[in-house]
Amino acid sequence: MKQKKVNILMATFNGEDFLCDQIKSIVRQTYTNWELYIGDDGSHDRTRKIIANFETLDSRIHLIKFKDSGSHGQLLNFKRLMYYVEPLDYDYIMFADQDDVWHENKVTDTLDSMLQIEKGPTLIYTNYDENDIHGNLNLRYGSLFHKKYGMQQLLLQNWIMGCTMMINRELADLGISIPLEAENHDNWLVLVALTYGKIYYLDESTMMHRIHENNVTKNISQNKFLRPEKRFLNDLKNKKKFRNRNINLMVKLLSIDFKKTTNYALLFLKILNTRSKLKRIALMEKNGFVGLNLHKTIKFLLMV
Structure with a gap:
């Protein structure tokens, strides 16, 4: 063989x-x-x-x-x-x-x-x-x-x-x-x-x-906690760009010509395209789209 x-x-x-x-x-x-x-x-x-x-x-x-x-x-x-x-x-x-x-x-x-x-x-x-x-x-x-x-x-x-x-x-x-x-x-x-x-x-x-x-790995870890208030406020200013980047990523992911085995990405894209922010947050939590820790989850929900 x-x-x-x-x-x-x-x-x-x-x-x-x-x-x-x-x-x-x-x-x-x-x-x-x-x-x-x-x-x-x-x-x-x-x-x-x-x-x-x-x-x-x-x-x-x-x-x-x-x-x-x-x-x-x-x-x-x-x-x-x-x-x-x-x-x-x-x-x-x-x-x-x-x-x-x-x-x-x-x-x-x-x-x-x-x-x-x-x-x-x-x-x-x-x-x-x-x-x-x-x-x-x-x-x-x-x-x-x-x-x-x-x-x-x-x-x-x-x-x-x-x-x-x-x-x-x-x-x-x-x-x-x-x-x-x-x-x-x-x-x-x-x-x-x-x-x-x-x-x-x-x-x-x-x-x-x-x-x-x-x-x-080290640089990402350090940057995450470097002047967090300023970094967080700067991220919020770019939240529209952040959401659009995630939408574009899902569109490119779902455009691959192959039979899909899961609907996670499709559901994620539908939630991102939901017009109401409060509804997006509710759907994220309902469907288990949360981070590995509370800090990451809260930040993502605010950004999308």
Whole structure:
């Protein structure tokens, strides 16, 4: 039986402090039939040199040289990578952050689970450990989210990180055109899987997610609490744009030409298009479209 091919996509930007550890952890994977495609977003440190060195050591590692080499942001970087591998021979895609460290069985364990449950467009995600830059464990996540919250809540607040997921070819083909309205590539692929396929959870830690001053997770967390009154008032001023962005995102999601498996996105769009704000709020609460915490829920209801 032919071994399944896994394409790993990594977006990098000024990652010289952490990149070596991450690439080494991928090279050490017990599952060996993978290719690593790295898109650099205009780094001005040693990131590209580090990747080039690994290219010479392992033929499965590729630095993709796009025609325009400027900075585009994480969403567009992953979008370009997905288009790059689209014509290639592969069965599954995984996503890698430049500053994490994968456990050696990450690909093996995720793929084994995928092969057992795969049916149609499929996304599977795993647990992870949150560590500091020295590898010390800060937090081990429990399996709370997938048990406590309904899948429709992913439309309001996504808890599934791209670095923990594997998607099959069928889902990748459906979600390849990531719209600019999406929060990120992982948010979009979760919405596509939610609407047209299936989402599964593997309650197993497969990687160390390293938290430090410069990574995306840390910056989002800091910004959320940076001068909250000013930030909240500024958000309220742009609430019309916020609602329109969500409407446009749902329209693009529902325009994918494939049989739908759930009506969450359709219902969400109908609620967003309801003229009365009070009625929108009531319908959101009635149908379980709430955030993972009270702060997120209240803010979203005020914004829409």
